[in-house]
Amino acid sequence: MAKEKAATAEELEALAERRRQEQVAERQKREREKAQRGGLWSRRDFFGRLSWGGFGVISLISLLAFVRSAFPRVLFVPPSTFKAGFPADYPVGEVSEKYKTEFRVWIVREPSGFYAIFAKCTHLGCTPRWLASENKYKCPCHGSGYYKTGYNFEGPAPRPMDRVKLTVAEDGQLVVDKSVMFRMQPGVDPNKQHPESILKV
Numbered sequence: 001m002a003k004e005k006a007a008t009a010e011e012l013e014a015l016a017e018r019r020r021q022e023q024v025a026e027r028q029k030r031e032r033e034k035a036q037r038g039g040l041w042s043r044r045d046f047f048g049r050l051s052w053g054g055f056g057v058i059s060l061i062s063l064l065a066f067v068r069s070a071f072p073r074v075l076f077v078p079p080s081t082f083k084a085g086f087p088a089d090y091p092v093g094e095v096s097e098k099y100k101t102e103f104r105v106w107i108v109r110e111p112s113g114f115y116a117i118f119a120k121c122t123h124l125g126c127t128p129r130w131l132a133s134e135n136k137y138k139c140p141c142h143g144s145g146y147y148k149t150g151y152n153f154e155g156p157a158p159r160p161m162d163r164v165k166l167t168v169a170e171d172g173q174l175v176v177d178k179s180v181m182f183r184m185q186p187g188v189d190p191n192k193q194h195p196e197s198i199l200k201v
Contacts, residue, residue: 078103084099095108099176103178105119105176106130110198113200116176116197118181120162121142123155128144150184
């Protein structure tokens with residue numbers, strides 16, 4: 001019985017010694033591999049740092065987007081009132097497209113006076129074009145046609161184009177006020193619907 005216990009104790013001691021030797025050999029192996037790498041990253045190190053870098057970049061972009069959302073964008077709308085030059089600048093019978101791009105307004109001079117048409121098709125809101133050779137406005141979207149007065153005569157437009165208020169400033173220039181809109185009803189000549197839309201100069 002004592003012999004068996006002694007043998008077991010010797011085996012345990014031999015096993016412990018063998019483990020120590022294996023640990024020393026493993027340590028030496030790692031040191032040799034580390035020396036062979038010469039300080040370069042392992043593949044695991046590279047991908048680990050790459051993934052942390054990507055996570056950091058995405059987190060930074062998300063933070064910047066969150067901060068940017070706290071400051072809403074401001075839309076700069078052109079003023080509703082603007083000066084459109086002197087009456088003498090407009091020949092009788094002509095349609096001026098000078099302010100169509102910036103303010104979406106045509107200024108028309110007739111023998112009876114001036115009026116300003118809001119350049120918006122009453123069908124779906126497209127911007128018509130003035131065709132001087134045909135003496136009409138033509139919508140490029142669905143083919144609505146309007147006379148020089150803004151009265152609709154062809155296409156799907158349900159009513160004439162609206163007009164905006166025209167006045168004369170103290171310095172003698174025309175003033176267009178888009179905040180005052182003369183809404184046209186279907187089937188009636190705009191000059192007769194809203195005679196106050198015509199500025200007599």
